[in-house]
Amino acid sequence: MKNTLYLFFMALLAVALFSCKKDYTIGGSVHDPHVNMTTYDYLKTNPLFDTVVLLIDKTGLKEEVNATGTFFSITDYDIDNYIIQRQEQERTIRVDPNYKFTFDSLDFRLMKDSLRAYLFKDLITLDKATKTGKLYKSNDGELRLVQGIPNTAYTDGSVFTQYPVYLYLTKLVAKPGHPVPTTDADLAGTIPEQYLQAVCQTTGILTTNGILHVLNNNHTFTYFADKFN
Numbered sequence: 001m002k003n004t005l006y007l008f009f010m011a012l013l014a015v016a017l018f019s020c021k022k023d024y025t026i027g028g029s030v031h032d033p034h035v036n037m038t039t040y041d042y043l044k045t046n047p048l049f050d051t052v053v054l055l056i057d058k059t060g061l062k063e064e065v066n067a068t069g070t071f072f073s074i075t076d077y078d079i080d081n082y083i084i085q086r087q088e089q090e091r092t093i094r095v096d097p098n099y100k101f102t103f104d105s106l107d108f109r110l111m112k113d114s115l116r117a118y119l120f121k122d123l124i125t126l127d128k129a130t131k132t133g134k135l136y137k138s139n140d141g142e143l144r145l146v147q148g149i150p151n152t153a154y155t156d157g158s159v160f161t162q163y164p165v166y167l168y169l170t171k172l173v174a175k176p177g178h179p180v181p182t183t184d185a186d187l188a189g190t191i192p193e194q195y196l197q198a199v200c201q202t203t204g205i206l207t208t209n210g211i212l213h214v215l216n217n218n219h220t221f222t223y224f225a226d227k228f229n
Helices: 002-019 039-044 047-058 062-067 076-094 108-116 184-189 221-228
Strands: 070-073 134-137 143-150 165-172 195-207 210-215
Touching: 039 047, 039 062, 039 195, 039 210, 047 062, 047 076, 047 108, 076 221, 134 184, 165 210
Parallel strands: 070 210
Antiparallel strands: 134 143, 143 165, 165 195, 195 210
């Protein structure tokens, strides 16, 4: 009897954690999402964003980052992924297997719009996101799709009726017969091959001037591999 009550209690607790609005870290414990600092200053406190902060400084976007509604922040790993792939591309173009491409090799004028693609004037939250998704205009003028997709990989459907929802920032690309959607109604005509998805590892950090979501470390900044391959 005690074992039955214990399992029932744990099931209720798990569902409560999955549905709690303050649980802003995927797979983590319950946290207060408020941080008493600006988005830029919060990024500076975490070594995961050392290179991101340097990129913000180099592109002159500090004020825009702090003035934006929502920032889907990349991580240092995402920038590293981009640099590694750029190096491979440059080595092929230059026919030089030893060519070195580093952070300092970046054209920061071009990188400014690339970074602005992750900034949105809208306040975008996980609790409003749906599986179909909604298009939002980023600060570079392009549309990005934001989705909230339930994940059932680590839950037992016989016990749980509510699943954790992952927040995705998705770039949509054109495919033969399927143009890039320009309205939410156009999403019905899309195919899976158009979706270049990046899942958030952390969502809903509330800074003093906006909302911060953090993309996973396997993402490649600018979706480079899909753009150039």
